[in-house]
Amino acid sequence: MGFGGFLHLDFSHNYPEFLAQLVLNFDAVGMKFKLDRNRSINVKAADVHMVYGIPSGGKEIVDAKNSNEDYKEVLNSYKRYHGGVLSNNVNKLVSKLALVESPLDDDWKRNFLVLVVNCCIKSIQNQQxxxxxxxxxxxxxxxxxxxxxxYTM
Incomplete structure (x- = not known):
């Protein structure tokens, strides 16, 4: 899938102050980290690739509309995987993916992608x-x- 880099991320718990400063000094509109003395570091798609190790070229990802047939088809498959309903909680995804008896099939891969996107790429406070x-x-x-x-940018 091209997301193996997530298996090697080392999110240190030893530097919470540093991580907090990174977040506080990030300009999401300008896509840059603000430094002292009016300096900054611009963030580019290549930087995302270097940090996350995810695919960095090819087709543009445009969020689907409800009328998109591929979206409808894969959404129905996603619902079937979750007992016919949309899973409404990211934590439930983790629990289901972590089960040893879960086959590593296409549905598992889609759910892993949902987890990665929701936790590391387009994370929001909403658990949906x-x-x-x-x-x-x-x-x-x-x-x-x-x-x-x-897409991450």
Whole structure:
């Protein structure tokens, strides 16, 4: 899928002050970290690739509309995987993916993608998973053909 870099991320718990300063000094509109003396570090898609190790080229990801047929099809598959309903909690995704008996099939891969996007790419405070990107996983073998770095930006 091209998201193996997430398996090697080292989120240190030893530097919470540093991480807090990074967040506080990030300009999301200008996509840059503000430094002292009116300096800054611009963040580009290549930086996202270097940090996360996710695919950085190819097809642009445009959030799907309800009328998108691929989105409808993959959303129905996602619902079936969760007993016919939309899973309304990211924590439930973690629990289901972590089960040893869960087969590592296409549905598992789609749910892993939902987890990665909701926790590391488009994270929001709402526990309801964001799914408008899910049409990119209609064929899980082609997920890596999308530009996930630009989508993250």
């Amino acid at each position: 998973p964001y799914l408008r990107f899910l049409h990119t996983a209609i064929d899980v073998n082609r997920i890596s053909e999308y530009d996930w770095c630009s």
